[in-house]
Amino acid sequence: MSDRTTEDDADRLLADCVEDWHRRRALGERPKADDYGERVGPRIDELRRVLETEDRVEAAMGEAPAPAGQFPRSFGDYTILREVGRGAMGVVYEAVHRPLGRTVALKVLRTGLDTDSVALERFRREAKACAQVRHPNIVEVYDAGNVEDQPYYSMTLLHGRTLYDLSASGKLPPTPELCRGLASIADALDTLHRAGIVHRDVKPSNILVTDDGTMVLADFGLARTAQSERVTSTGQALGTPLYMSPEQILGRAAEIDGRSDVYGLGAAMYEVFTGLPMFRFDDVASAMRLILKERPVAPRVARPDLPEAVERIVLKCIEKSRDDRYQTAGALRDDLLNLADGREVVGRPVSEVQHGMRRLRRHVPAIAASLFATVAFGWWYTHREATLVVSCWPTAQVAIDGVARGETTVAAALPPGRHTLTLEQAGFRPHTEQIDLEPGARHDLRQVLIAQAGDDPEALDRLGRELGEAMKTLEPLTSMRGADEPPVRLLWPRGEVRAEDLATWRVDVSPEFEGAGKLEFKKGGKVIGEQRFDPKKLVTEEPMPEALRASIEAGDKVTWAYVPEKGKGVAAEFTVTKKTLRPRLEKLAERMKEQPKAACAHLRAQVLLDAGLCLAAYREAKALTDANPNDCRAWLVMQHALDRMQLRDTKPWTDACNGAAKAPPPVRAARGEEGKRGTPR
């Protein structure tokens, strides 16, 4: 056996995959070689053959693992009875601790390829944080250790459902009881905070409601004690963005304290009480913008029957500045109990007027001297100020007139006049630009760095990787679903309709459209063709009906609609014309030649950024919101559309460009046509 270093390195990756495969088999899973496709790249065939050999050895031994989920089985001192939950980090089982005969919840870290030291550290910390504090509303840890390299810890087995489940299924307890439960969670947080631990991931799915109605705080994966070293130095985002406080999403570790948990619980309460998530976003950039800058729809706009005191408590928790929130979880607990018992609620969120004043003070300090002048001038002024929107890459630093404004996307309200915009990103020349702002105008600057990167393949590559990272962060978000709210989805399905190169075409329909149905194509209100659609297949690749094709070729406007077989009529409508899309695609195709993959990714991002579809949805929802400010669904659609105008998945475009050299071109050429959203019926 000769040990050659380079070969060792090359084989290590595959060797690790084989190891991971074994571990997962031992856990009762059935991993496939293709699961590692992304990781091993071109050597996937080799891995496949090796794993086939492993399969044969195992089959020959007659010890092929029992199908996943076969229990009981042994794990150290425990006998695992059944699986009760599965998360990104680990699997939770119901198990019996044999020496004591105690039934417990056993959490086992899924070790393997995806387990880095960070995950391991986080897992250990979770066990430790739980064990350090005793509180009736904090899950109790009994034991922690390792069995065959698999870290585990055992804790009280609770029977119940998460607050998220209860909220989603509309089975919440009545408000006073709910408030008492939430108060007990606030009390648990208060105890944690006194012990120097910040939970950092308070959310409805981390609050268990046991069968007797007790609420218990669980999942301490992100909890951090004051002493523990930083595990986030790699810039790994912790927590679910939806419930992240501004200081958390900015990664300002030093500013994260108990008040961040107060925010988290506030965001959770917002969702529980209104039945809607506080914000909706598709990517990090928009998450940052919303969490840092935007106030959510007032709870009582979303749910007009909500008591005013509830709204006050929630808004007080989710103040952007931690100094404006309840200063301790204990104070929040007291106010929740006040509410439950019908006493006066103490907390007062900062009012709109106060927020306006602060903004004013920031921009025109001199005028703040005189209160009267401030108010009077402020009224005039805030209506006159210009808005600058800078959208770029999630990690570029934006400075306006030398003042750091955070990371893109930034929307800044500025006094009219000349301003200096600076964008800085590691690996790029700083980009400086002078901007003249008209009073009351909106000035959009987009994709500044990408334009600059256009000449530099290395820079493009770097951006491409970042985009990839951003998309990964997105995944859990895109699968996140709100409670039952079909109207929003119908207005804004995840599916996309694209007119391609007109030779072949493809329709992706969102999984929300569960039933089979047909696609109807209309021109001037008249049906010119239809096609069957089976949503199980998710795509249709039948040739485009001739009439439709001819109409698009001619540049006519064609509407197509998805008509499910069962249920209501038209679920969604899209209008597509070829006109605006074609020249743009041609221009892009020109630029695509000889460009690296990343360039394709960016250009696709640009196309999507301008996608008329988003814009149309936005306009429409905006009109609805303007007509009826209380229509929170329309408002949500508007937010969603805004977010969609940010970074989007670039893979299809990249694929198309990679395939462009070969003939014929792949089906997925591009999308982003001028589209108009119809209204649901």
Place this chain on the structure above:
Amino acid sequence: MTSPATIDSVRQALDGDAAERARLFERVRPRLVMWAATRMSSELRRACEPEDVAQEVLLAVHRDFERLAPRAPEEFLPWLFGVAENRVRDLVDRVRAAKRNGERPPLTEAPSPSSLAGRVEDVERLTRALATLSDDHRLVLRLRRFEDRPCAEVGKMMGRTDAAVRVLYFRAVAALRDAMGEKTA
């Protein structure tokens, strides 16, 4: 890497009657055959087949099970391979003695096990292929795959790092695949 089903089978055999034990022994037989292929020296291979070694081991295990088998299911395989190791050494001694005396190796006569019938062909092919591998590859497959030892332990036994064991193991399986491929070609 022991499958949960095997562990369960061990548990049932420990708690159960002779029939349960027989089922367990038949279950581990192919593993033992392949183990033997990785354990046997060329000298021993000339004298007998891996199937014979497995049979010897199972007879010994059968004899000692009631009295000596550990009570914890997880400890069964290490015990089994302890017994197997002793049998192999014993066999080597006997083969050498027989050779000195010019006799045939003294193996216990036993009927060919029927339970192997369904997969006997694949076990045979794997066994032949295993026997052709290099010493290092056979050793790592034996310790890691058939004896179910964790990488770290194998590393200590082989004087290598954990990561080096993984790479060696991967290459051993790749070599096994190649050896099988040549057989079929």
